[in-house]
Amino acid sequence: MTETPTRRRATFNTLTVKNVRKLTSDAVEVIFDVPADLAEDYNYVPGQYVALRATIDGKEVRRSYSICSEPTPGEVHVAIKKDFGGVFSTWANETLAAGDTIDVMNPQGAFISKKNITSMNNPDQVASDALAGGNLHLVAFAAGSGITPIMSIARSVLGQSEQTTFDLVYANKSAMDVMFAEELGDLKDKYPTRFAVHHVLSREQRVSELMSGRIDAAKLESLLDHVIRTEATDEWFLCGPFELVQLCRDTLAERGVSEDDIRYELFTTGKPEQPTGQQGRTVEADPAGANFAISFTLDGTSSRVESPTSAHETLLNAALRVRADVPFACAGGVCGTCRAKVIEGDVEMEENYALEKDEVDAGYVLTCQSRPCSDSVKIDFDA
Numbered sequence: 335m336t337e338t339p340t341r342r343r344a345t346f347n348t349l350t351v352k353n354v355r356k357l358t359s360d361a362v363e364v365i366f367d368v369p370a371d372l373a374e375d376y377n378y379v380p381g382q383y384v385a386l387r388a389t390i391d392g393k394e395v396r397r398s399y400s401i402c403s404e405p406t407p408g409e410v411h412v413a414i415k416k417d418f419g420g421v422f423s424t425w426a427n428e429t430l431a432a433g434d435t436i437d438v439m440n441p442q443g444a445f446i447s448k449k450n451i452t453s454m455n456n457p458d459q460v461a462s463d464a465l466a467g468g469n470l471h472l473v474a475f476a477a478g479s480g481i482t483p484i485m486s487i488a489r490s491v492l493g494q495s496e497q498t499t500f501d502l503v504y505a506n507k508s509a510m511d512v513m514f515a516e517e518l519g520d521l522k523d524k525y526p527t528r529f530a531v532h533h534v535l536s537r538e539q540r541v542s543e544l545m546s547g548r549i550d551a552a553k554l555e556s557l558l559d560h561v562i563r564t565e566a567t568d569e570w571f572l573c574g575p576f577e578l579v580q581l582c583r584d585t586l587a588e589r590g591v592s593e594d595d596i597r598y599e600l601f602t603t604g605k606p607e608q609p610t611g612q613q614g615r616t617v618e619a620d621p622a623g624a625n626f627a628i629s630f631t632l633d634g635t636s637s638r639v640e641s642p643t644s645a646h647e648t649l650l651n652a653a654l655r656v657r658a659d660v661p662f663a664c665a666g667g668v669c670g671t672c673r674a675k676v677i678e679g680d681v682e683m684e685e686n687y688a689l690e691k692d693e694v695d696a697g698y699v700l701t702c703q704s705r706p707c708s709d710s711v712k713i714d715f716d717a
């Protein structure tokens with residue numbers, strides 16, 4: 335049986351764009367062809383993402399995008415919304431076309447339904463659990479392109495069990511900004527009693543006051559009181575900007591919802607991206623010997639780098655100076671691609687929006703967010 339780990343070694347492969355489909359005036363769906371010899375590397379669980387890498391105006395740019403399709407043999411679909419001033423998203427929306435090739439990382443991420451049997455590893459178990467009555471009630475709050483992984487999860491869980499129900503609260507500025515409007519309509523037609531989508535539009539007056547305006551604390555409380563069957567919800571999915579996700583997490587915690595039942599994924603942390611790669615390479619070891627000694631294993635090969643204590647750079651930046659293939663995507667503590675296990679020494683992790691508590695307890699860190707605290711540190715990207 336093919337394994338689809340939620341955490342696996344990140345590797346890039348060059349894939350061909352099969353099709354680019356307009357979703358809204360500023361968003362496209364990009365479909366990549368996955369050749370048969372890479373099929374195993376690109377199987378995925380609904381909710382996972384891929385990182386894309388391209389050279390734009392002479393600079394390497396990496397961005398992560400959630401997969402929006404159900405697992406489809408030979409294909410990976412992502413949705414890319416044009417961000418204001420976004421180099422990669424603008425390039426993808428305006429330039430990327432069928433037949434182009436681009437580097438695509440194998441699927442990663444733990445934003446998946448843990449309550450539902452979503453893994454493609456055990457199709458027999460999926461079928462039997464569904465028949466046994468996996469009558470889950472799942473709720474998602476998505477904003478803008480945060481709908482992308484939710485599409486994949488909703489399609490999958492609703493198709494796997496005839497009892498599962500799914501409520502989606504989807505926030506946008508206006509109806510024109512709603513991504514996958516047609517597909518959401520199709521899903522509603524297909525599962526009229528099991529799937530409900532509640533559009534909240536911040537810049538459009540809807541019939542219901544509750545569905546108009548920004549989702550703030552008061553509106554969220556009302557939605558949880560009057561729209562969502564909060565008490566009956568088995569698992570929550572939150573995907574959008576930091577403020578909305580944090581508001582939902584805090585409010586659900588106040589209502590006694592266990593952290594274990596909440597999955598979340600952020601667009602960004604709202605902080606500027608940290609320097610990596612080229613910038614990192616300008617740091618040099620201190621000849622006076624005031625350095626951190628960082629050893630790491632990647633793809634079975636061990637490397638070592640001296641990192642000046644004065645710079646106190648991240649483990650990722652230090653590692654990139656000696657190995658260009660060290661995995662990363664967002665560099666902001668959001669995606670989890672740069673994960674490694676600390677084998678020796680102490681490190682301090684600044685932000686973590688990607689690792690689960692049990693991973694942190696087991697010694698894993700995000701290397702883009704971690705700095706050494708002891709003279710020597712040993713980490714393992716393969717662990």
Ligand code: FES
Binds near residue numbers: 663667668669670688
């Ligand atoms: S590269 Fe995304 S969390 Fe470190």
